[in-house]
Amino acid sequence: MALKSFIEVHPDSHFPIQNLPYGAFKLQPSASPRLGVAIGDYVLDLSEIAKAGLFNGPLLAGSDCFLQPTLNKFLALGRPAWKEARATLQKLLSSMEPTLRDNADLRQKSLVPMSEVELVIPMEIGDYTDFFTSMHHAKNCGTIFRGPENPIAPNWFHLPIAYHGRASSVVISGTDIIRPRGQGPPTGNSPPYFGPSMKLDFELEMAAIVGPGNDLGKTIDVNDAADHIFGLVLMNDWSARDIQAWEYVPLGPFLGKSFGTTVSPWIVTLDALEPFACDAPKQDPHPLPYLAEKISKNYDIALEAQIKPSGQKDSTVVTRTNLKNLYWTLTQQLAHHTINGCNLRPGDLLGTGTISGPEPESLGCLLELTMNGKNPLSLNGGITRRFLEDGDEVIFSGCCKGDGYNVGFGTCTEISPEILRA
Amino acid sequence: MALKSFIEVHPDSHFPIQNLPYGAFKLQPSASPRLGVAIGDYVLDLSEIAKAGLFNGPLLAGSDCFLQPTLNKFLALGRPAWKEARATLQKLLSSMEPTLRDNADLRQKSLVPMSEVELVIPMEIGDYTDFFTSMHHAKNCGTIFRGPENPIAPNWFHLPIAYHGRASSVVISGTDIIRPRGQGPPTGNSPPYFGPSMKLDFELEMAAIVGPGNDLGKTIDVNDAADHIFGLVLMNDWSARDIQAWEYVPLGPFLGKSFGTTVSPWIVTLDALEPFACDAPKQDPHPLPYLAEKISKNYDIALEAQIKPSGQKDSTVVTRTNLKNLYWTLTQQLAHHTINGCNLRPGDLLGTGTISGPEPESLGCLLELTMNGKNPLSLNGGITRRFLEDGDEVIFSGCCKGDGYNVGFGTCTEISPEILRA
Ligand SMILES: [Ca+2]
Ligand SMILES: [Ca+2]
Ligand SMILES: [Mg+2]
Ligand SMILES: [Mg+2]
Ligand code: NI
Numbered sequence: 001m002a003l004k005s006f007i008e009v010h011p012d013s014h015f016p017i018q019n020l021p022y023g024a025f026k027l028q029p030s031a032s033p034r035l036g037v038a039i040g041d042y043v044l045d046l047s048e049i050a051k052a053g054l055f056n057g058p059l060l061a062g063s064d065c066f067l068q069p070t071l072n073k074f075l076a077l078g079r080p081a082w083k084e085a086r087a088t089l090q091k092l093l094s095s096m097e098p099t100l101r102d103n104a105d106l107r108q109k110s111l112v113p114m115s116e117v118e119l120v121i122p123m124e125i126g127d128y129t130d131f132f133t134s135m136h137h138a139k140n141c142g143t144i145f146r147g148p149e150n151p152i153a154p155n156w157f158h159l160p161i162a163y164h165g166r167a168s169s170v171v172i173s174g175t176d177i178i179r180p181r182g183q184g185p186p187t188g189n190s191p192p193y194f195g196p197s198m199k200l201d202f203e204l205e206m207a208a209i210v211g212p213g214n215d216l217g218k219t220i221d222v223n224d225a226a227d228h229i230f231g232l233v234l235m236n237d238w239s240a241r242d243i244q245a246w247e248y249v250p251l252g253p254f255l256g257k258s259f260g261t262t263v264s265p266w267i268v269t270l271d272a273l274e275p276f277a278c279d280a281p282k283q284d285p286h287p288l289p290y291l292a293e294k295i296s297k298n299y300d301i302a303l304e305a306q307i308k309p310s311g312q313k314d315s316t317v318v319t320r321t322n323l324k325n326l327y328w329t330l331t332q333q334l335a336h337h338t339i340n341g342c343n344l345r346p347g348d349l350l351g352t353g354t355i356s357g358p359e360p361e362s363l364g365c366l367l368e369l370t371m372n373g374k375n376p377l378s379l380n381g382g383i384t385r386r387f388l389e390d391g392d393e394v395i396f397s398g399c400c401k402g403d404g405y406n407v408g409f410g411t412c413t414e415i416s417p418e419i420l421r422a
Numbered sequence: 423m424a425l426k427s428f429i430e431v432h433p434d435s436h437f438p439i440q441n442l443p444y445g446a447f448k449l450q451p452s453a454s455p456r457l458g459v460a461i462g463d464y465v466l467d468l469s470e471i472a473k474a475g476l477f478n479g480p481l482l483a484g485s486d487c488f489l490q491p492t493l494n495k496f497l498a499l500g501r502p503a504w505k506e507a508r509a510t511l512q513k514l515l516s517s518m519e520p521t522l523r524d525n526a527d528l529r530q531k532s533l534v535p536m537s538e539v540e541l542v543i544p545m546e547i548g549d550y551t552d553f554f555t556s557m558h559h560a561k562n563c564g565t566i567f568r569g570p571e572n573p574i575a576p577n578w579f580h581l582p583i584a585y586h587g588r589a590s591s592v593v594i595s596g597t598d599i600i601r602p603r604g605q606g607p608p609t610g611n612s613p614p615y616f617g618p619s620m621k622l623d624f625e626l627e628m629a630a631i632v633g634p635g636n637d638l639g640k641t642i643d644v645n646d647a648a649d650h651i652f653g654l655v656l657m658n659d660w661s662a663r664d665i666q667a668w669e670y671v672p673l674g675p676f677l678g679k680s681f682g683t684t685v686s687p688w689i690v691t692l693d694a695l696e697p698f699a700c701d702a703p704k705q706d707p708h709p710l711p712y713l714a715e716k717i718s719k720n721y722d723i724a725l726e727a728q729i730k731p732s733g734q735k736d737s738t739v740v741t742r743t744n745l746k747n748l749y750w751t752l753t754q755q756l757a758h759h760t761i762n763g764c765n766l767r768p769g770d771l772l773g774t775g776t777i778s779g780p781e782p783e784s785l786g787c788l789l790e791l792t793m794n795g796k797n798p799l800s801l802n803g804g805i806t807r808r809f810l811e812d813g814d815e816v817i818f819s820g821c822c823k824g825d826g827y828n829v830g831f832g833t834c835t836e837i838s839p840e841i842l843r844a
Contacts, residue, residue: 127590132673145672153671158614159605163673164586164680168549168765169638178639180762183581183710192580194710216591216682217600243762249575250567251554251585252674258586258764260638288605288616340602340665342680343590 002404005093006101007111009040014399014408016040017093018275020086021266021409022071022231024122027112033069033120038266039093041114048110054092054099057084071122071230071267075346078212079227079271086271119265121172123209123347128165128261129337130205130237130351132156133328137356140368145245157285160328160336162353165237166258170349173264173410177238179390180259184242197240199373200388203354204305204364204396206323207235208330209267210348214338222293222335226270228344229330234264234303234396234409235351241367241387263349264396264409272407276300276400280329290339291332298324301409303355303398305364309383310391316379318369321355321362323398424826427515428523429533431462436821436830438462439515440697442508443688443831444493444653446544449534455491455542460688461515463536470532476514476521479506493544493652493689497768500634501649501693508693541687543594545631545769550587550683551759552627552659552773554578555750559778562790567667579707582750582758584775587659588680592771595686595832599660601812602681606664619662621795622810625776626727626786626818628745629657630752631689632770636760644715644757648692650766651752656686656725656818656831657773663789663809685771686818686832694829698722698822702751712761713754720746723831725777725820727786731805732813738801740791743777743784745820 005017015021015038024033025043036043046066055061059081065074074081092100100106132138135152138161142151155161171177179200184193211230214220220228237257244256280296301323308315328336333350354364363369366387370377373386388394399408427439437443437460446455447465458465468488477483481503487496496503514522522528554560557574560583564573577583593599601622606615633652636642642650659679666678702718723745730737750758755772776786785791788809792799795808810816821830 127588129676142672154608155605155614155668155671159669161669161673162676164588164676166549166586166764167589168767168770171638176639178763181641182762183577186576191707191710192577194712213590216593217598219603240762246577247581247583248672248674249577250564250670250674251583252670252672254551254584254586255759255762255764259762285613288613290616337677340604340662340677340681341600342588342677345590348590 003090004095005039006095007040007042007093012406013040014406014410016405017090018402018405019268019272019407020089021268021272022122023266024070024120025112025117026120027117029118035066035068035071035122037089038114042111043114043117044089044093045110045112048106049092052106055085055088057088059084060088070124070347072124072347075123075209075211075230082230082269083271086269119172121170121263122267125167125170125347125349126345128167128170128349128351129162130165130353131160131162131328131333132353133160133326133333134353134356134364135327136325136358137354137364137368140356140363144367144372158288160333162333162337163252165261165351169258170261170263173262175262177260177262180240180243180255182240182243182255183246185246192246193242197242198387199241201239201241201366202305202388202394203237203239204303204319204321205235205237205351205354206232206301206398207263207349207351208232208334210344210350211346213344213346213348216343217341219341220335220338222291222331225331225334228334229270231267231269232273233267234398236262236394236396237351238262239365241372266410268407268409273299273400275402276407278324281327283327287332291336293329293331296329298326298329299400300324301398301400303396306395307379307385308393308395309379309385310389312381312383314380315393315395318377319361319363321357321364323355325355325357325362326352425512426517427461428517429462429464429515433826434828435462436828436832438827439512440824440827441690441694441829442511443690443694444544445688446492446542447539448542449539451540457488457490457493457544459511460536464533465536465539466511466515467532467534470528471514474528477507477510479510481506482510492546492769494546494769497545497631497633497652504652504691505693508691541594543592543685544689547589547592547769547771548767550589550592550771550773551584552587552775553582553584553750553755554775555582555748555755556775556778556786557749558747558780559776559786559790562778562785566789566794580710582755584755584759585674587683587773591680592683592685595684597684599682599684602662602665602677604662604665604677605668607668614668615664619664620809621663623661623663623788624727624810624816625659625661626725626741626743627657627659627773627776628654628723628820629685629771629773630654630756632766632772633768635766635768635770638765639763641763642757642760644713644753647753647756650756651692653689653691654695655689656820658684658816658818659773660684661787663794688832690829690831695721695822697824698829700746703749705749709754713758715751715753718751720748720751721822722746723820723822725818728817729801729807730815730817731801731807732811734803734805736802737815737817740799741783741785743779743786745777747777747779747784748774
């Protein structure tokens with residue numbers, strides 16, 4: 001029988017005792033953030049659990065890592081400490097265990113209704129990298145930007161291509177995104193377009209949160225790479241396609257991306273995702289030895305993007321895809337990132353790139369769904385979209401279906417930035 | 423007559439009372455960093471000056487910004503506070519002013535011989551961006567990578583092209599750089615090259631240190647941009663040309679750059695550089711209104727790169743160039759960076775890109791100097807180089823010649839990372 005908590009958790013909830021994702025929350029806007037895990041409709045305040053001396057395993061007893069405003073210190077401790085914390089919390093929250101269940105005072109102090117808190121990004125992000133690991137996305141974008149002959153550059157099948165993103169503009173789900181202004185391609189002999197982007201897009205991605213890092217000049221072996229990944233979040237890499245198209249030669253995306261990147265508030269740990277691991281796709285050509293891993297895993301995480309047009313009640317699902325569509329694994333991405341000696345730090349964010357699948361309904365951005373605006377998308381209520389309009393909400397969700405429970409990344413409304421004109 | 427300090431400063435020194443660049447230093451390896459300014463062969467410990475109550479102007483009296491381990495808090499205060507600090511320090515160090523000159527105890531506490539300290543990077547760098555603003559460099563690289571027809575992409579003359587760099591691997595002058603491993607282009611039908619980079623290069627650059635930032639979604643006007651720049655450092659954007667050539671399509675440089683970026687320890691303020699301001703080059707086509715500035719300035723900073731080959735006593739000057747060779751100004755770079763609403767933060771690093779001039783002796787990297795290794799460079803002692811070899815030192819210097827004094831970025835040995843095989 002599945003593990004159960006003494007806290008009632010609705011069967012549709014993304015946050016049963018099997019999940020326990022990590023986040024940070026504020027009780028008042030001016031308060032310092034506290035660390036927590038989600039359980040049903042509650043946040044368990046880890047600072048209260050720590051102060052009550054209930055992290056009493058050998059690695060975490062006496063540690064102040066849960067008294068910090070961010071997870072960075074806990075992230076740096078690595079998987080043995082993460083496993084110990086998970087075991088402690090699953091025991092504490094289980095229906096059989098009286099310690100918290102029967103202690104009204106501690107319950108009162110440590111269990112906060114999620115509706116009463118403000119969630120904030122739970123880590124300091126030193127650097128944010130975005131990969132490009134869906135073959136379908138690479139092929140579709142290459143076709144649109146460079147034409148149907150050889151849409152995928154020859155390097156793509158040999159290494160997980162990536163670029164450095166902007167860390168300062170990573171925001172939490174729910175933050176309004178301001179439509180960026182900038183230059184777009186000129187038409188004919190006129191000067192470049194300048195004004196608000198007319199091709200505002202989302203990119204449905206996930207991102208890994210780095211645990212222990214590596215020293216500058218050292219590498220992380222692909223077979224050890226999983227121990228450097230704490231967990232995953234949903235990520236929306238907002239993209240202004242007109243700005244991107246004009247600026248990206250020869251140094252890659254810059255202002256077409258750096259106006260905002262949204263992440264979901266709860267980090268679902270790799271330990272919680274382990275039951276949903278599946279084989280990664282076969283890679284041909286065979287990767288170079290430093291990328292050839294003994295066990296090559298993806299995770300079966302169903303992903304969905306919806307658009308709720310400005311002023312409308314109903315949203316429309318515009319894509320259904322899955323993390324397992326990726327060609328390069330999370331561990332290959334991380335190992336490749338360090339092969340030159342580049343140092344990762346706890347809390348770094350590694351985006352997967354847009355997660356497009358093979359079907360026309362599984363494309364992860366409007367650029368692909370509308371063929372760069374050529375074929376408008378029909379939404380509920382007779383509305384159409386080529387790109388995003390002001391006030392549109394974009395809602396991502398991600399969920400793994402277990403036997404009688406879900407391990408999910410949050411309810412649909414948890415990624416819903418409004419898009420506003422500057 | 424020029425302002426003089428009671429501290430004897432050699433006429434060749436880069437650090438007379440007219441300069442007073444900011445840095446951070448440690449008295450012992452385990453000590454917390456302290457903030458200082460360079461004066462001759464000494465570092466003036468700003469924490470001691472603050473504790474003595476000598477920052478007594480209206481903006482800095484009672485502030486703890488000089489008691490921090492980094493400059494970030496001081497950077498956030500903006501130019502009025504920077505000018506007040508400069509006035510206070512120039513007065514305190516001047517030959518006419520007894521306060522410090524005649525106080526043996528305070529002199530003893532606050533003036534530390536530079537030879538006795540370890541210099542560290544004086545700011546936390548949230549994000550590092552590298553621009554591409556020398557037309558000569560853009561033209562030469564375009565010719566090498568894409569051929570002599572249209573070497574400069576059409577966007578280049580309309581906007582200051584840039585990419586996000588890696589913040590974690592920015593290191594201070596003197597840090598050993600490990601030769602990166604990675605993939606290079608395949609030859610014929612074989613798999614890609616894999617191993618230590620065979621085309622290790624330097625890039626002679628300068629970088630601006632951001633002062634007050636901007637909120638996400640807001641822009642900084644090009645005519646206000648100078649107030650957001652605290653000062654400049656020398657920067658070496660180490661580059662592995664084989665890794666870069668293979669990976670950069672379509673998302674730009676990644677592992678070919680992220681193994682290390684060296685900055686000089688002392689930040690020379692824009693206020694100290696003001697006497698060396700000069701007109702920026704005429705821009706044709708005329709920039710779009712958001713980049714058209716009322717006063718368009720460069721700075722006349724003579725720059726030099728030397729190579730000291732492994733095992734040799736003598737170094738050879740391999741390039742002599744000048745910051746004033748740049749097409750896009752520092753203020754245009756900063757304003758462009760925010761035009762999409764991207765938020766800058768105090769301490770951000772904005773590299774100029776390789777500073778190549780028009781002459782064959784003024785090229786800022788070996789890629790250009792040797793035409794991608796085709797024409798080896800002759801160094802003193804009969805030695806030649808196509809790219810860097812293990813143990814080679816690369817030494818940058820930068821200096822403005824005033825009337826009887828220099829405002830410089832440090833002595834030659836201040837950027838001298840060794841290049842070692844992993
Ligand atoms: Ca992306
Ligand atoms: Ca560069
Ligand atoms: Mg983004
Ligand atoms: Mg670099
Ligand atoms: Ni960064």
